Amino acid sequence: xxxxxxxxxxxxxxxxxxxxxxxxxxxxxxxxxxxxxxxxxxxxxxxxxxxxxxxxxxxxxxxxxxxxxxxxxxxxxxxxxxxxxxxxxxxxxxxxxxxxxxxxxxxxxxxxxxxxxxxxxxxxxxxxxxxxxxxxxxxxxxxxxxxxxxxxxxxxxxxxxxxxxxxxxxxxxxxxxxxxxxxxxxxxxxxxxxxxxxxxxxxxxxxxxxxxxxxxxxxxxxxxxxxxxxxxxxxxxxxxxxxxxxxxxxxxxxxxxxxxxxxxxxxxxxxxxxxxxxxxxxxxxxxxxxxxxxxxxxxxxxxxxxxxxxxxxxxxxxxxxxxxxxxxxxxxxxxxxxxxxxxxxxxxxxxxxxxxxxxxxxxxxxxxxxxxxxxxxxxxxxxxxxxxxxxxxxxxxxxxxxxxxxxxxxxxxxxxxxxxxxxxxxxxxxxxxxxxxxxxxxxxxxxxxxxxx
Amino acid sequence: xxxxxxxxxxxxxxxxxxxxxxxxxxxxxxxxxxxxxxxxxxxxxxxxxxxxxxxxxxxxxxxxxxxxxxxxxxxxxxxxxxxxxxxxxxxxxxxxxxxxxxxxxxxxxxxxxxxxxxxxxxxxxxxxxxxxxxxxxxxxxxxxxxxxxxxxxxxxxxxxxxxxxxxxxxxxxxxxxxxxxxxxxxxxxxxxxxxxxxxxxxxxxxxxxxxxxxxxxxxxxxxxxxxxxxxxxxxxxxxxxxxxxxxxxxxxxxxxxxxxxxxxxxxxxxxxxxxxxxxxxxxxxxxxxxxxxxxxxxxxxxxxxxxxxxxxxxxxxxxxxxxxxxxxxxxxxxxxxxxxxxxxxxxxxxxxxxxxxxxxxxxxxxxxxxxxxxxxxxxxxxxxxxxxxxxxxxxxxxxxxxxxxxxxxxxxxxxxxxxxxxxxxxxxxxxxxxxxxxxxxxxxxxxxxxxxx
Numbered sequence: 001x002x003x004x005x006x007x008x009x010x011x012x013x014x015x016x017x018x019x020x021x022x023x024x025x026x027x028x029x030x031x032x033x034x035x036x037x038x039x040x041x042x043x044x045x046x047x048x049x050x051x052x053x054x055x056x057x058x059x060x061x062x063x064x065x066x067x068x069x070x071x072x073x074x075x076x077x078x079x080x081x082x083x084x085x086x087x088x089x090x091x092x093x094x095x096x097x098x099x100x101x102x103x104x105x106x107x108x109x110x111x112x113x114x115x116x117x118x119x120x121x122x123x124x125x126x127x128x129x130x131x132x133x134x135x136x137x138x139x140x141x142x143x144x145x146x147x148x149x150x151x152x153x154x155x156x157x158x159x160x161x162x163x164x165x166x167x168x169x170x171x172x173x174x175x176x177x178x179x180x181x182x183x184x185x186x187x188x189x190x191x192x193x194x195x196x197x198x199x200x201x202x203x204x205x206x207x208x209x210x211x212x213x214x215x216x217x218x219x220x221x222x223x224x225x226x227x228x229x230x231x232x233x234x235x236x237x238x239x240x241x242x243x244x245x246x247x248x249x250x251x252x253x254x255x256x257x258x259x260x261x262x263x264x265x266x267x268x269x270x271x272x273x274x275x276x277x278x279x280x281x282x283x284x285x286x287x288x289x290x291x292x293x294x295x296x297x298x299x300x301x302x303x304x305x306x307x308x309x310x311x312x313x314x315x316x317x318x319x320x321x322x323x324x325x326x327x328x329x330x331x332x333x334x335x336x337x338x339x340x341x342x343x344x345x346x347x348x349x350x351x352x353x354x355x356x357x358x359x360x361x362x363x364x365x366x367x368x369x370x371x372x373x374x375x376x377x378x379x380x381x382x383x384x385x386x387x388x389x390x391x392x393x394x395x396x397x398x399x400x401x402x403x404x405x406x407x408x409x410x411x412x413x414x415x416x417x418x419x420x421x422x423x424x425x426x427x428x429x430x431x432x433x434x435x436x437x438x439x440x441x442x443x444x445x446x447x448x449x450x451x452x453x
Numbered sequence: 454x455x456x457x458x459x460x461x462x463x464x465x466x467x468x469x470x471x472x473x474x475x476x477x478x479x480x481x482x483x484x485x486x487x488x489x490x491x492x493x494x495x496x497x498x499x500x501x502x503x504x505x506x507x508x509x510x511x512x513x514x515x516x517x518x519x520x521x522x523x524x525x526x527x528x529x530x531x532x533x534x535x536x537x538x539x540x541x542x543x544x545x546x547x548x549x550x551x552x553x554x555x556x557x558x559x560x561x562x563x564x565x566x567x568x569x570x571x572x573x574x575x576x577x578x579x580x581x582x583x584x585x586x587x588x589x590x591x592x593x594x595x596x597x598x599x600x601x602x603x604x605x606x607x608x609x610x611x612x613x614x615x616x617x618x619x620x621x622x623x624x625x626x627x628x629x630x631x632x633x634x635x636x637x638x639x640x641x642x643x644x645x646x647x648x649x650x651x652x653x654x655x656x657x658x659x660x661x662x663x664x665x666x667x668x669x670x671x672x673x674x675x676x677x678x679x680x681x682x683x684x685x686x687x688x689x690x691x692x693x694x695x696x697x698x699x700x701x702x703x704x705x706x707x708x709x710x711x712x713x714x715x716x717x718x719x720x721x722x723x724x725x726x727x728x729x730x731x732x733x734x735x736x737x738x739x740x741x742x743x744x745x746x747x748x749x750x751x752x753x754x755x756x757x758x759x760x761x762x763x764x765x766x767x768x769x770x771x772x773x774x775x776x777x778x779x780x781x782x783x784x785x786x787x788x789x790x791x792x793x794x795x796x797x798x799x800x801x802x803x804x805x806x807x808x809x810x811x812x813x814x815x816x817x818x819x820x821x822x823x824x825x826x827x828x829x830x831x832x833x834x835x836x837x838x839x840x841x842x843x844x845x846x847x848x849x850x851x852x853x854x855x856x857x858x859x860x861x862x863x864x865x866x867x868x869x870x871x872x873x874x875x876x877x878x879x880x881x882x883x884x885x886x887x888x889x890x891x892x893x894x895x896x897x898x899x900x901x902x903x904x905x906x
Binding site for chain 2: 002003004005006009010011012013014017018021029032033034035037038039040041042043044045046049060061063064065066068069070071072073080083084085088089092093094095097107108110111112115117119121122127129131140141152154156157159163269272273327328360361362375378379382383385388389390391392393395396406409410
């Protein structure tokens with residue numbers, strides 16, 4: 001039997017885990033500094049919690065977990081007769097793997113509302129599962145890194161999210177643009193064009209401006225029965241990113257004016273923060289998702305910094321007004337952001353942005369010529385380890401060539417070869433594997449030596 | 454709809470996540486110091502990888518994931534006719550959730566053998582899933598923290614495992630006994646009692662000595678056709694923990710003598726390490742699992758330190774000689790250990806061993822009397838955060854009572870109330886929420902102040 005793993009899933013080798021943790025820890029540290037607290041939810045949720053929350057397509061992409069024991073015993077005769085897969089599901093699977101972190105968070109807030117204080121700021125870094133067709137950069141198991149504030153409509157939190165986006169990408173060394181928009185501005189544009197009630201049609205069409213261009217959007221709007229004149233007016237409005245002009249144009253729309261004012265308040269919170277220089281108003285930004293009701297965020301690579309490399313959005317989020325309503329808790333406003341760790345990983349690898357220090361493997365490997373040296377070396381290793389120095393020892397005396405081959409293979413930066421001479425002088429010769437240089441250090445000075453490199 | 458989660462699964466609130474991470478990070482730090490490297494494997498494995506590895510009971514406890522799309526389409530007519538759940542499984546579920554970290558690790562080693570250097574030291578801290586009946590302290594989703602070395606039979610690694618067990622429990626502040634045994638000693642005892650070929654029967658019986666006592670073990674051995682005389686001899690031998698006496702008794706068994714010699718080698722590695730004082734030879738230790746072939750470890754609470762509290766084993770492990778054989782890679786020896794994070798959590802909570810510093814929530818919360826103070830406070834918050842100080846601000850000016858209520862609820866240790874006076878003097882009065890004491894600090898000295906408390 002040749003072992004394999006399910007398509008769309010991945011094993012992570014040590015170097016990959018170190019790099020991924022570097023990303024997770026950078027995000028987590030920023031979340032903590034901003035007062036967000038961690039929660040965790042189980043991988044399996046009741047299907048009742050998940051079903052119907054992601055549209056029909058989402059329901060199909062949910063991984064369903066077979067009930068245990070005699071799972072067919074509750075299947076009614078009619079279902080047996082019809083032999084339809086979809087009809088069997090409610091009788092044979094009551095659990096599913098979480099599809100994102102947002103629905104489990106909403107469920108969590110409603111279930112634990114009496115133990116939480118609002119506004120509740122939570123972050124959550126956990127894997128999610130989707131039965132998407134696997135392809136380059138798309139996996140069936142992947143990690144999301146979400147932060148949300150729930151229970152307040154203060155625009156301060158929009159400002160904090162923008163600051164956190166800046167802090168994370170700044171620390172990772174990735175130059176990005178933080179696109180921002182507000183659904184109320186889009187609503188306002190629809191209103192002043194006289195198609196307020198066609199707001200969703202308009203949003204769906206302009207969301208594709210990036211991909212299909214002006215012509216594609218025009219075509220789609222025309223197909224939806226919106227006249228060419230209105231169409232041109234919409235395109236003109238959404239392609240302007242001058243807030244003063246927009247403000248003037250939207251003066252007769254209450255919704256539009258409110259959207260503009262919200263933007264201005266958010267920007268005023270950012271006055272003292274470098275994040276403001278990374279923010280770009282982008283009226284074409286709609287992010288498809290129906291549940292955003294105010295601010296919308298999206299982070300993309302700064303193409304002027306990386307003209308020859310392209311990648312989809314790295315983060316996205318926004319404000320929603322009724323996330324928990326479906327679980328019976330009405331009228332709670334929230335705002336959140338999500339980092340796509342897998343895409344960030346790919347970008348950092350491509351741009352060689354991971355510092356060497358992400359690896360936490362052993363710094364020093366001891367090799368020994370004979371049993372006496374081995375015993376001596378292990379004593380030194382034990383001492384170094386008690387001072388928290390990451391080090392290791394080849395497990396027995398063996399031919400030095402064989403041991404050196406191992407040292408090269410595990411890419412340890414320093415090696416100490418222990419023989420009779422070292423044991424009697426209590427001095428260790430340390431070889432730098434990168435440049436071949438050597439240095440002799442007394443055993444009592446080793447800890448200090450390794451604390452300084 | 455009242456939301457719920459599947460029985461046997463848990464949500465973790467922020468305080469619980471902080472405490473659990475304290476345990477995970479303590480274990481991880483020790484693993485890294487000892488040169489173990491992290492790997493991660495996917496939650497879902499092919500059922501082919503998992504099935505048949507944990508006995509029939511284990512197979513029943515595997516969570517199986519329903520295939521996506523029209524999952525019934527490959528079911529043969531005969532299976533439709535029989536309507537047996539077990540017969541359907543191979544046609545409707547090709548994936549399952551991992552049941553432990555050991556089998557995925559074996560699969561990983563075989564799949565990636567060309568990318569790994571042996572001995573390969575890996576650790577893995579991830580959740581596993583079992584459809585066990587939920588009960589106190591037993592969950593359907595729980596975390597394992599494993600470390601294994603594969604590709605060497607050096608007893609140095611047994612010594613390292615014992616040192617790591619000591620380091621982790623010492624850092625957590627839990628007083629434990631590290632029980633150690635060797636399957637070769639058990640084999641030797643069976644041989645000198647003349648029942649070498651009944652070794653498994655003997656092992657199964659004496660493994661229960663803790664629970665059923667001498668009489669229970671005698672009864673079980675008698676039922677298995679072992680004479681009372683032999684039975685008494687076995688009990689006498691396994692209840693002795695004097696290595697010199699055992700050595701003499703086992704002198705005529707090659708296996709037994711080898712087991713003793715292995716123990717002595719391991720103890721000689723520990724000479725310079727405090728772990729040696731926590732080790733106890735326990736010949737009754739068998740750990741049920743068939744795949745151990747040499748050393749066996751188990752960690753239990755030191756009952757002399759906690760006479761009124763009892764808990765099952767907190768860690769367990771041992772040496773196995775053919776973990777990867779089932780996946781086609783023969784003759785590879787390994788040794789490993791696993792920490793039961795959930796039990797450790799319960800012990801630490803019961804004994805109040807979590808330090809206050811595990812919480813990484815905000816240290817300071819700003820409250821503001823009016824809009825001007827709010828704007829000023831947010832500017833200070835922004836500065837503190839840029840110095841990595843975990844802090845937060847109430848999202849808008851509001852009645853101070855309301856804001857203080859929130860401060861109490863989130864249990865923030867310090868509060869700063871900002872009003873006109875603070876804005877004009879640029880001095881912040883910081884209130885210690887534990888004792889009510891107050892201190893006034895100039896805004897320029899705040900960072901230093903919070904870096905020192």
